[in-house]
Amino acid sequence: MSAHRGAVLATEAWLRRQGQVHVSNSVHENVCLSPLAGLEVREAALKLDRHRVEEGYPHRSSQAGADPVAESREVVAAGRRVLRFVEEELGSA
Known part of the structure; x- marks a missing residue:
């Protein structure tokens, strides 16, 4: 499973547990539904949405000379x- 897909599933489950009916396939959109999501979490979610690394397919950056291993990390x-943010939110619920 890709990092993006895992985060989508986790944020969807977290939102549904809170009673949120409408969820998104965008990690960033899901995270932004929480007023407690700080800038670091929102930026991480946006990075996931941008890179959507699919299982079995190495990420190929549009930037010439980019290191795909470093980008995957x-x-x-x-x-x-x-x-971690979702776990913290679930722990405080």
Whole structure:
């Protein structure tokens, strides 16, 4: 499963648990529904939406000379940041 898909599923489950009926396939849109989502979390969610690394397919950046391994690591780190936020939110509910 991609980092993006995992974050989508986690944010959807979190929002549904809060009674939110409408959820999105955009991690950023889902995260922004919480007033507690700070800038760091919103930026991580936006990075996930931009990169949508699909399982089995290495990310190919539009920037010439970009390091796909480094970019993949950044996306995974962004996914972890979003998941930490969701865990914190679930823990405080």
